[in-house]
Amino acid sequence: MVQINLPENSRVIKGKYFKDKTGSKNLRKINIYRWDPSTREKPRIDTYEVDMDNCPSKVLDILNKIKNEIDPTIAYRRSCAHGVCGSCAMNMGGKNGLACTTPHAEIDGDINIYPLPHLKVKRDLIGDLDGLYKQYQSIEPWLKSNSKSESKEIFQSKKDRAKLDGAYECIMCACCSTSCPSYWWNGDKYLGPAVLLQAYRWIIDSRDEERQKRLKKVADELKLYRCHTILNCTSACPKGLNPAKAIAEIKKMLATANV
Amino acid sequence: MKNKEPLSPHIQIYSWHISSLVSISHRITGIINIISITLICLWASLLLFGESYYIIIDLFLSSLIGKFIILILTWSFSFQILSEIRHLIMDFGYGFELKTTKITGLLVIFGSIFLTVVLYLVGKNFI
Numbered sequence: 001m002v003q004i005n006l007p008e009n010s011r012v013i014k015g016k017y018f019k020d021k022t023g024s025k026n027l028r029k030i031n032i033y034r035w036d037p038s039t040r041e042k043p044r045i046d047t048y049e050v051d052m053d054n055c056p057s058k059v060l061d062i063l064n065k066i067k068n069e070i071d072p073t074i075a076y077r078r079s080c081a082h083g084v085c086g087s088c089a090m091n092m093g094g095k096n097g098l099a100c101t102t103p104h105a106e107i108d109g110d111i112n113i114y115p116l117p118h119l120k121v122k123r124d125l126i127g128d129l130d131g132l133y134k135q136y137q138s139i140e141p142w143l144k145s146n147s148k149s150e151s152k153e154i155f156q157s158k159k160d161r162a163k164l165d166g167a168y169e170c171i172m173c174a175c176c177s178t179s180c181p182s183y184w185w186n187g188d189k190y191l192g193p194a195v196l197l198q199a200y201r202w203i204i205d206s207r208d209e210e211r212q213k214r215l216k217k218v219a220d221e222l223k224l225y226r227c228h229t230i231l232n233c234t235s236a237c238p239k240g241l242n243p244a245k246a247i248a249e250i251k252k253m254l255a256t257a258n259v
Numbered sequence: 260m261k262n263k264e265p266l267s268p269h270i271q272i273y274s275w276h277i278s279s280l281v282s283i284s285h286r287i288t289g290i291i292n293i294i295s296i297t298l299i300c301l302w303a304s305l306l307l308f309g310e311s312y313y314i315i316i317d318l319f320l321s322s323l324i325g326k327f328i329i330l331i332l333t334w335s336f337s338f339q340i341l342s343e344i345r346h347l348i349m350d351f352g353y354g355f356e357l358k359t360t361k362i363t364g365l366l367v368i369f370g371s372i373f374l375t376v377v378l379y380l381v382g383k384n385f386i
Binding site for chain 2: 004006007009010012033035037042043091093094095112114115116117118119120121122127128179181184228229230231232234235242244245248249251252
């Protein structure tokens with residue numbers, strides 16, 4: 001069921017204000033969502049004044065600067081800092097993306113940083129992605145071949161390999177799924193763009209032998225057809241992939257093939 | 260005691276873009292159209308009871324508010340049909356590139372206004 005308002009315990013209140021101590025003239029206000037599981041307080045927005053003269057270009061650099069120099073209590077996930085691991089996915093300036101590849105110059109005005117939308121918050125900017133990983137597991141994202149000997153390499157033509165382009169690059173950062181309103185309202189049943197892109201990746205893999213079964217499994221009113229081409233997913237993807245098109249391709253396959 | 264985990268903000272903070280606007284408008288106009296078609300059918304059924312029933316609603320629709328409602332409905336149907344064509348093309352797997360979706364979305368928005376004006380002028384001058 002669509003619930004527009006946040007539940008009572010999730011309403012965000014105004015938090016602390018950290019005034020600049022460096023005396024810099026080039027300041028920017030950074031508003032960050034904070035929630036501490038050890039207290040019984042509601043989530044709050046803390047505001048930090050950050051000296052931009054001594055800050056590298058990406059949003060993750062701002063977060064690191066705040067954690068190192070202003071407030072060490074702030075919690076967020078990060079690892080590679082090169083847009084490969086997908087750990088630092090969050091909502092910046094109203095749009096999902098990777099903090100390590102999003103330039104702060106692209107965001108106008110104060111920079112608002114929230115966890116990925118519509119997730120249970122573990123702490124500060126860390127959302128709970130368990131549900132998404134379980135759904136990922138449910139599509140069985142591994143090669144299934146029954147007839148061929150497992151000791152031998154399975155050949156694939158260049159043409160068949162090219163079909164995987166635009167699908168295999170996904171780093172499962174969850175930017176797309178958590179940007180999707182359909183996934184917000186039906187996330188318990190609808191698989192969401194990230195998982196459906198991966199479902200597509202295995203359906204079109206020429207080496208996989210369970211194409212029919214995979215298609216049948218995903219052909220479900222709630223699992224697949226909740227996509228209404230809102231296209232938040234495609235516009236959010238930090239790797240420039242197109243989950244919406246992949247979902248449309250699955251729908252097309254189901255409409256044209258005898259499954 | 261452990262605090263119950265809050266839900267992170269979603270629609271409150273997520274920024275809108277052309278495709279999401281067209282998508283939600285598609286739904287809203289769809290609901291408006293279903294209701295209005297039902298009412299038009301009921302109006303048509305009322306003809307069975309005689310002329311006076313027809314006249315009451317005719318009077319209402321000829322008033323300023325009535326005309327405004329007709330204009331809104333014209334736009335709503337125009338939007339729905341153009342957006343539906345966009346959906347149809349997407350169902351064939353075309354037009355998913357971000358730039359294309361932006362262009363087709365804008366076409367739907369401005370096209371619906373254009374179509375409303377055209378229908379208004381046609382209705383005013385020829386019917």
